[in-house]
Amino acid sequence: MVRKFLYAFLLTLGFTGCGSRLPAEIPLLKPMSEDDEVRISREFRREAKKKLKLVHQLEVERYVDRIGRRLLSVMGPPSFDYRFFVVEDSQLNAFAVPGGSIYVHTGLIERVKSTDELAGVLGHELVHVKSRHMARISGPDPLSILALLGVFLSGGGAQAQAAGVLGQALSATRQLSYSRQLEQEADTLGVRYMAEAGYDPRAALGFLKIIDQERILNPVDLPPYLMTHPLTQERVTRVDAVVHSLRIGASRPEESDSIKKIQTLLRLERHDADAVIGEYERLLGQNPQNAEALYMLGLAHEYKSRWPEAQQFLERARTLKPKSPGIDRELGHLYTQIGEFRSAHEALDRALSADPKEPLNYLWLGELFEKESNFPEAVAAFLRAHNLSPLWPEPPQHLGVVYGKMNRLGDAHYYLARSHWLADEDELAIANLERALKIFGPTTARGQLIKDELEAIRARRK
Ligand SMILES: [Zn+2]
Known part of the structure; x- marks a missing residue:
């Protein structure tokens, strides 16, 4: 069985014959080390970029990352470089790959009712990674886990259904499921971490209700999340008990109210702008002071490049909700697009003073400058x-x-290399570092640093 999956994964990765790029250091049939997990995560990310449709909406990327980092901040020293990705897929699902890569489907983000509910899902997945649950499943060695993950990946999309890969993918999903005991641990610790990070742990129960609803509505075609996380009364009772054992604090993270914005942005990505506009115009008709409706209308018009309408709606939203860094950031970005640089600075300054640790505020500020x-x-x-x-x-x-615009080409290649390296595009990273090395010269201090980085990337590829 495992051999078949292994073969399938090798195919999906393009490994051929004996001259394959098979990671030689991963020993067969030995428990996974942390290094193995890092490698598994990387291989998976590279493959996932080709096989899954990832959402590249900066607000959405940052939103999920922010929740993840907030949870990680209470989980002790990190053993992995955690990365969060959003997959454009209507199925209700989220999963974690050993080594710190977490994927959430848009279908899940669009179904949750609050950021706290999403934090509950992420907390649960983060416990699986942090506590190295995959390594604790007796049986699979790193290679067969990679193989299973490969088959799991190949199960997405209509192509897979036509090719009959889906059955294998489902079977792989089942084999990658954790034991009941590990699921319990993820539930218990996940709820505790979300409370410590300032999220409302009761939302974990809210999410269980959502998946229960899903099961009732569609008992035949269960969402993948329910296959790996069967909803039992035992699970509900346990989460309930943990929630009741916790003192629920009053601290509310900034992003708590941003779920509507994120859900709207995802709908806009799906070219649903007219439906969004229709819906919020109706709400605005019922209550012209509805700040949320004004905000969402601003986003929808901005998406359609209707700048005057976007500006008008966002400004009205801001008048009603003057202390919203989200609206100010959006306005700053919009003013930059239309060349109103002075207003853009004012809006971004307000966003930054309310939220000085949000990198997206600085990214838009950089774009403005x-x-x-x-x-x-x-x-x-x-x-x-x-x-x-x-x-x-x-x-x-x-x-x-x-x-590049400043004609500092050594630095230009250096940072492009870093960007490629972070995106797991090693070939492009190496090519840019080599250009940078030529420009700085191999004997300079900067050149020496670049040589070290080149060596590190090459070692990672072996
Ligand atoms: Zn789980």
């Missing part, structure tokens, strides 16, 4: 974003472009 041809300030802003979120490929990519 770049449009004003103030490149040194643009660099400073992009560097702030990069330092606040060092694993996010976006800020170094912008740094590469601005340094």
Whole structure:
């Protein structure tokens, strides 16, 4: 059985014959080390980029990352570089790959009622990774886990259904499921972490209700999340008991109210703008002071590049809700697009003073300075974003472009390399680092650092 999956994974990765790029250090039939897990995560991410449709909406990416980091901040020293991804897929699902790669489907984000509910799902998945549950399942060795994950990946999309891979993918999903005991641990610790991080742990129960509803509505075609996380009365009772044992604090994270915005952005990505506009115009008709409706209408018009309407709705939303860093960030970005640089600075300054640790505020600020041809300030802003979120490929990519405009080509290639490296595009990272090395010269201090980085990337590829 395992051999068949292994074969399938090798096919999906493009491994052929004996001259394969099979990671030689992963020993067969030995328990996984943390290094194995990091490698599994990387291989999976590279493959997932080809096989899954990932959402590249900066607000959405940042939103999920923010929740994940907030949870991680109470989970002790991190043993992995955690990455969060959103998959464009209507199925209710979320999963974690050993080594720290967490994937959430848009179908799940669109069904939750609050950020706290999503935090509950992420908390649960993070416990699986952090406590290295996959390594604790007796049986699978790193290679067969990679193989199973490969088959699991190949099960997405209509192509897979036509090719009959789906059955195998479902079987792989089942084999990758955790034992009841590990699920219990993920539930119990996940709920505790979400409470410690300032989320409402009662939302974990809310999410169980959502999947129960899903099961009742569609008993034949169960969502993948229910296959790996069967909803039993035992599970509900246990989560309930943990929630009741906790003292629920009053601290509310900033992003608690942003779920509506994220859900709207996902609908806009699906070209649902007219439906969004219709829906919120109706709500606005019932109550012209509905700040949320004004905000969502602003987003929808912005998505359709109708700047005057977008500006008008967002400004009205802001008048009603003056202390919303989300609206200010959106306005800052919009003013930048339409060349109203002064207003853009004011809006982004407000967003930054309310939320000085949000890298997206700095990213938009950098973009604004770049449009004003103030490149040194643009660099400073992009560097702030990069330092606040060092694993996010976006800020170094912008740094590469601005340094290029400043004709500092060594720095340009250096940061482009970093962006590619973070996106697991090793070949492009190496090519850019080699260009940077040529420009700085191999004997300079900078050249020496680049040589070290090149060596590290090459070692990682072996
Ligand atoms: Zn689980």
